[in-house]
Amino acid sequence: MPEKISLSDVKLKYASIADARRMPGLRIILGAMTVPGPWREACKGIFHVKKVPFVPVASAGQDGSDRELIEWTAQSSAPVAIWNDERPRSTWIEQLYLAERLAPNPPLIPDAIEERALMFGCANEICGERGFGWSRRLTMIHSTVTNPKTPEAQRAFWLKFGAKYGYSTEAAEAAPARMIAILRFLDERLSAQKAKGSRFFIGDRLSALDIYWATFATLVKPLEPELCPMATGFREMYTERNPDVLSAASPQLLAHRDFIYREYLELPVVF
Ligand SMILES: N[C@@H](CCC(=O)N[C@@H](CS)C(=O)NCC(=O)O)C(=O)O
Numbered sequence: 001m002p003e004k005i006s007l008s009d010v011k012l013k014y015a016s017i018a019d020a021r022r023m024p025g026l027r028i029i030l031g032a033m034t035v036p037g038p039w040r041e042a043c044k045g046i047f048h049v050k051k052v053p054f055v056p057v058a059s060a061g062q063d064g065s066d067r068e069l070i071e072w073t074a075q076s077s078a079p080v081a082i083w084n085d086e087r088p089r090s091t092w093i094e095q096l097y098l099a100e101r102l103a104p105n106p107p108l109i110p111d112a113i114e115e116r117a118l119m120f121g122c123a124n125e126i127c128g129e130r131g132f133g134w135s136r137r138l139t140m141i142h143s144t145v146t147n148p149k150t151p152e153a154q155r156a157f158w159l160k161f162g163a164k165y166g167y168s169t170e171a172a173e174a175a176p177a178r179m180i181a182i183l184r185f186l187d188e189r190l191s192a193q194k195a196k197g198s199r200f201f202i203g204d205r206l207s208a209l210d211i212y213w214a215t216f217a218t219l220v221k222p223l224e225p226e227l228c229p230m231a232t233g234f235r236e237m238y239t240e241r242n243p244d245v246l247s248a249a250s251p252q253l254l255a256h257r258d259f260i261y262r263e264y265l266e267l268p269v270v271f
Pocket of ligand 1: 031037039076077078079090091092093127164
């Protein structure tokens with residue numbers, strides 16, 4: 001099957017790390033260019049909603065390695081948001097607080113403490129260590145490294161990648177139950193909100209949690225190719241096949257993803 005998108009189709013104008021380091025303002029190192037990585041799309045989405053422009057930056061350095069990324073940001077994952085000469089922000093929660101500071105409106109962190117505590121708790125279940133995204137990544141690594149058809153070089157790559165994110169057979173086997181519990185919790189939350197007349201996870205307005213769910217839902221069922229022209233190989237890998245996880249990702253949760261993308265995020269997804 002041909003790739004739906006290849007590097008030559010990429011529309012975003014990526015600066016190199018070397019050039020970006022000399023620029024002022026907001027630069028975001030985005031990671032894999034043809035894949036809707038959920039942390040990357042969440043970060044893009046938050047700055048999009050707040051209408052804060054940024055310079056997209058390629059994560060691989062001039063020599064193709066992550067040496068320059070590590071020199072600048074002291075770690076090797078993406079996305080990383082860098083504002084002027086402040087410290088690079090490489091976690092979702094720091095990126096959200098930066099966005100909120102640079103553009104307080106529309107607010108994506110609720111003001112009321114009950115709502116705020118609930119929102120960060122739920123967001124951590126989606127984006128944080130051992131949350132939905134991390135757990136799903138463990139299952140993707142597991143199916144790749146245990147597939148006898150995976151070429152040796154690719155297996156070695158995924159095992160090295162897995163070592164960064166806590167992969168082991170046991171961790172991967174425990175992951176689906178964790179994902180299911182998180183999906184059910186989010187689904188119940190949406191039902192309770194709907195009963196109160198709200199279309200959002202928290203209170204009666206958009207919060208970062210709606211954006212996190214919308215962008216992380218790609219790990220169950222990517223948006224259709226017209227709306228998300230991602231690399232075909234990754235579409236297959238991102239598409240969840242575990243029937244128990246699929247049934248926990250309720251029609252209501254997927255409809256919420258569609259609603260948030262349609263009303264607030266960029267479509268088609270920009271690569
Ligand atoms: N550090 C981020 C998570 C970002 C993350 O996990 N990024 C992964 C996406 S798969 C990444 O950049 N992987 C590429 C790599 O580690 O080489 C956070 O905690 O918010």
